[in-house]
Amino acid sequence: xxxxxxxxxxxxxxxxxxxxxxxxxxxxxxxxxxxxxxxxxxxxxxxxxxxxxxxxxxxxxxxxxxxxxxxxxxxxxxxxxxxxxxxxxxxxxxxxxxxxxxxxxxxxxxxxxxxxxxxxxxxxxxxxxxxxxxxxxxxxxxxxxxxxxxxxxxxxxxxxxxxxxxxxxxxxxxxxxxxxxxxxxxxxxxxxxxxxxxxxxxxxxxxxxxxxxxxx
Amino acid sequence: xxxxxxxxxxxxxxxxxxxxxxxxxxxxxxxxxxxxxxxxxxxxxxxxxxxxxxxxxxxxxxxxxxxxxxxxxxxxxxxxxxxxxxxxxxxxxxxxxxxxxxxxxxxxxxxxxxxxxxxxxxxxxxxxxxxxxxxxxxxxxxxxxxxxxxxxxxxxxxxxxxxxxxxxxxxxxxxxxxxxxxxxxxxxxxxxxxxxxxxxxxx
Numbered sequence: 001x002x003x004x005x006x007x008x009x010x011x012x013x014x015x016x017x018x019x020x021x022x023x024x025x026x027x028x029x030x031x032x033x034x035x036x037x038x039x040x041x042x043x044x045x046x047x048x049x050x051x052x053x054x055x056x057x058x059x060x061x062x063x064x065x066x067x068x069x070x071x072x073x074x075x076x077x078x079x080x081x082x083x084x085x086x087x088x089x090x091x092x093x094x095x096x097x098x099x100x101x102x103x104x105x106x107x108x109x110x111x112x113x114x115x116x117x118x119x120x121x122x123x124x125x126x127x128x129x130x131x132x133x134x135x136x137x138x139x140x141x142x143x144x145x146x147x148x149x150x151x152x153x154x155x156x157x158x159x160x161x162x163x164x165x166x167x168x169x170x171x172x173x174x175x176x177x178x179x180x181x182x183x184x185x186x187x188x189x190x191x192x193x194x195x196x197x198x199x200x201x202x203x204x205x206x207x208x209x210x211x212x213x214x215x216x
Numbered sequence: 217x218x219x220x221x222x223x224x225x226x227x228x229x230x231x232x233x234x235x236x237x238x239x240x241x242x243x244x245x246x247x248x249x250x251x252x253x254x255x256x257x258x259x260x261x262x263x264x265x266x267x268x269x270x271x272x273x274x275x276x277x278x279x280x281x282x283x284x285x286x287x288x289x290x291x292x293x294x295x296x297x298x299x300x301x302x303x304x305x306x307x308x309x310x311x312x313x314x315x316x317x318x319x320x321x322x323x324x325x326x327x328x329x330x331x332x333x334x335x336x337x338x339x340x341x342x343x344x345x346x347x348x349x350x351x352x353x354x355x356x357x358x359x360x361x362x363x364x365x366x367x368x369x370x371x372x373x374x375x376x377x378x379x380x381x382x383x384x385x386x387x388x389x390x391x392x393x394x395x396x397x398x399x400x401x402x403x404x405x406x407x408x409x410x411x412x413x414x415x416x417x418x419x
Contacts, residue, residue: 065285067285094278097274
């Protein structure tokens with residue numbers, strides 16, 4: 001079997017393209033990433049592996065701008081991501097130059113998928129997750145998704161990610177995109193504050209579950 | 217007959233361009249905007265061949281945007297001017313762009329103005345002008361310009377220049393647009409119109 005995994009263009013006898021499967025495995029091992037769409041806000045949240053104390057945490061960005069109105073969060077090999085992001089950024093400007101209109105999310109997704117030669121990309125998600133434990137996150141979102149706006153969307157995205165990530169602002173990177181303000185990365189302090197709110201809400205919900213039996 | 221000129225003031229730079237779009241003896245429109253906003257703090261006024269002007273300035277604008285997305289910080293005015301000159305120079309011996317450019321920007325060095333002509337000369341200047349109007353613009357600015365002008369003084373000088381062009385240049389462009397860039401960004405300042413495009417008469 002090992003002889004059939006040297007090149008991406010080689011099929012194994014039972015029809016596998018091993019390189020593609022290894023790449024998918026790399027994504028599965030990557031940091032958890034979540035995206036949630038609200039009525040007026042879109043939130044991307046990514047798990048952040050602990051950065052060394054001496055490293056400027058702001059220099060390691062997992063959520064990037066492709067254009068004024070499009071952001072991207074990724075899981076997997078960051079070096080590969082950088083190459084794709086660069087090509088996507090060029091395509092965003094090139095598209096604006098030739099047709100005078102900014103790219104649609106669908107267009108640039110198709111473009112990136114084309115670069116990756118992967119035609120399994122799908123669009124129009126209300127919420128989705130990729131990377132480590134993405135199945136658990138997706139289950140949580142399926143159970144708890146509802147149309148939200150503004151800060152509620154942020155809380156929903158973070159609550160989803162906190163299902164699989166150790167709690168704390170140090171381990172999360174969150175970016176919020178709105179029509180008026182474009183893409184905004186949240187500061188660590190802001191993230192901590194929202195995490196505290198979420199924990200408080202969770203505690204209140206737990207307490208409420210235990211309280212009713214006392215009423216007569 | 218096109219005219220673009222600009223000058224640097226105390227904490228700002230101004231670029232002025234005529235707004236006529238002409239083809240042979242026909243005036244297509246008198247409110248053509250020839251000063252492009254490259255990004256939040258840069259202005260590029262261009263004169264020359266209409267197609268080249270639009271194509272080249274848009275190309276520079278998209279590359280300036282790409283640099284910002286790639287690197288997280290905007291290009292300095294000087295870097296933009298040198299990039300622009302480089303593109304003109306590369307194209308020069310094959311497929312020259314017939315565009316003359318006045319680039320103004322505000323960055324950590326403060327306000328600055330660059331003169332880039334169609335054969336890719338580059339000069340950093342306090343005042344510059346292109347076109348037949350430059351004969352009058354440069355004379356007026358040489359006479360009245362001084363360093364650290366306020367916005368009012370600069371706009372007064374601009375109005376003096378426009379008056380000279382209107383009165384002394386045969387086939388002078390009737391309308392002008394004035395744009396300014398300072399620490400708060402690049403924006404349109406005013407129009408100076410002596411002819412408004414006639415509205416369509418309902419029959």
